[in-house]
Amino acid sequence: MASAAERESMRRALTIAGQGPRGVNPQVGAVILATDGTVLAEGWHRGAGTPHAEVDALSRLAPGEARGATAVVTLEPCNHTGRTGPCAEALIAAGVARVVYAVADPGARSSGGATRLRRAGVDVEAGVLLEEGHALLDSWLAVQSLGRPHVTVKWAQSLDGRAAASDGTSKWITGPAARADVHRRRAQSDVIVVGTGTVLTDDPALTARAEDGTLLPQQPLPVVLGARPVPDDALVHRHPHRFLQYSGDLMAVLDDLRMRGAHRVFVEGGPTVAASFVREGLADELLVYVAPVLLGGDMLALRDIGVDTISHARRLSVSSVQTLGDDMLVIAIPTPTPHAADASCGASGRVGPPTSEGDA
Structure with a gap:
């Protein structure tokens, strides 16, 4: 004793x-x-x-x-x-x-x-x-348990599961309370990840900000996935940390981020990038912000995740449901399935080195 x-x-x-x-x-x-x-x-x-x-x-x-x-x-x-x-x-x-x-x-x-x-x-x-x-x-x-950083995949959607209207507009599906919650969670993460499509379409700053727009003390390292070049005038260049850009296998990306000391990775966008982490079995937690609006159309919040029949559905365990203003946040944990395990077995391979932005 x-x-x-x-x-x-x-x-x-x-x-x-x-x-x-x-x-x-x-x-x-x-x-x-x-x-x-x-x-x-x-x-x-x-x-x-x-x-x-x-x-x-x-x-x-x-x-x-x-x-x-x-x-x-x-x-x-x-x-x-x-x-x-x-x-x-x-x-x-x-x-x-x-x-x-x-x-x-x-x-x-x-x-x-x-x-x-x-x-x-x-x-x-x-x-x-x-x-x-x-x-x-x-x-x-x-x-230590996962052998890689913990990955949270986040997206915002309409009640009918759309990330944007048919013309591609998406600001803002959710309200101020939900957006403030996202920024708080960004500040708790080591890395924030988006795809080049999101950078080219939305030009996000990828910073964690207070409600008055000022930067929070803790800022995640911005990471861009995809081979397309990031424009010189993109807001991500103004981030307090120089961004890393990768193309290739996701597990190799996570391996490199782990070697850089990252513990928690926050994946924000867009539907293709989010789907790729889910499909490869690399999403440890899902944050889904649901707004009480209907958009219709085909701009789904999540792209193909390898489910071709109902028996291959990715099952989830809902850990909490929160109300944020008019919106709702559903936090869910993927439940391992034989099909998902088979898919994640392919999540190892090589990735090219970070671009010059990642040499800092």
Whole structure:
């Protein structure tokens, strides 16, 4: 059972972990406690290639000062050698007597630190403030589970499933409350994705904005899918981040975005791009904003997703339905089906490198 001092130190470790960058590596914090519960040192992971949190904390102590101490860490100490050595071995070498951690390391190569520590005679307690630990690492853990960034596919539609009127006009199907919700979700994402068709037709800025039009503090990286060139005067050139442009396989695009540190990808447009993520089994969450209007015609909000018979329908589990002004937001999670799994098996391949816009 974790002591009060250990639980309080875990809260501190979770706080300082947030000072590290969010990206390919997890945000991790560590606090070293003396036998009387006083804090000897603390540290956090500052990014790829830098000392891990445990080693960062130990480096602030004199040789032998950690002997008999307790290490409180937000993530299970790693047990592999990458750019840095195994944290489990560093703790053993320092003479730490007890390790308390919140979240187990899900990595196939990096996990096993707790077992290594126990074999060396170190007392280990797992799952302390587990819920708070998962909240800190939520998006990173999703990437570890999926093997790629988490993908949310969003579209807005009329009640009869149209994304635009017959003449192609679509501003605005939904009202201010729904649009504000979209901008809030953009700011929570690492990447926003549209196709070249949307860029050429709608000229979106792809920024996250407040209701008064000012930019929100957090801005997603804009990504354009498709081979057609983006005009020099397109609004996306004014985005705070230089956009990336890809053409080719979607899984390879997600692989590259993961290597760039992206955890959450927000796919906004248009109907062809949205359909491609759904068809390939790469949509983890669907956000459908439904306006109480009828448009008719053939401007569907979602193009072909590979459903040629009712038995191949993509089944969904609705997680919530929200009212936003006059509009409705349906949030749904795709339910795996044998047909969908077969389709997603083809979602691996090569993609060309980013264009010069992505070299920044």
